[in-house]
Amino acid sequence: MSRRSTTAPKRFATLGALAALTTIAALAAAPAAQAGAMPGxxxxxxxxxxxxxxxxxxxxxxxxxxxxxxxxxxxxxxxxxxxxxxxxxxxxxxxxxxxxxxxxxxxxxxxxxxxxxxxxxxxxxxxxxxxxxxx
CATH class of the missing domain: 1.10.287 (Helix Hairpins)
Known part of the structure; x- marks a missing residue:
């Protein structure tokens, strides 16, 4: 079996997990950013x-x-x-x-x-x- 076929699914899985973590982090940080802007x-x-x-x-x-x-x-x-x-x-x-x-x-x-x-x-x-x- 070629090396290319075994690493491609791992790369996509890693990229998918990274995208999911980035989205979750952005959603969690959004309310905190809005709350910080209000007091002034x-x-x-x-x-x-x-x-x-x-x-x-x-x-x-x-x-x-x-x-x-x-x-x-x-x-x-x-x-x-x-x-x-x-x-x-x-x-x-x-x-x-x-x-x-x-x-x-x-x-x-x-x-x-x-x-x-x-x-x-x-x-x-x-x-x-x-x-x-x-x-």
Missing amino acids: ADKHKPGICKRVPAIDTRLGKAIDRLNGAAAVKGSIAHLQERIATADKLNRPAVKTYLNDKLATRQRLLPELQKRRTDLASVKTWCDAQQPAAGK
Whole structure:
């Protein structure tokens, strides 16, 4: 008798048993996975509600940086100091470039402050939301 004919039924039996064990393990683990997901009510709120704290932190850092002292890189005061230095060293091209950057940052600051107040109202709305049932 050939070797192929005797090992094939053993392979199929092994594969069948492995498939059955995998199915049983998956069915047993499914309720445990669902039970673990339920306790956190914040998991079921709209996506923006989960991101509010990170967005608020990021906006706060950007506003603080723009309002920073002249020693803070990225601040409006630091850029004004660089413009004064470029003017003193008679570099009109650099001064023009930095003035454009300054204008952009000065427009950005009120926009970021408005976004932060808008985000506060979103946080209030999120706090009033009930968790979605069944998700």
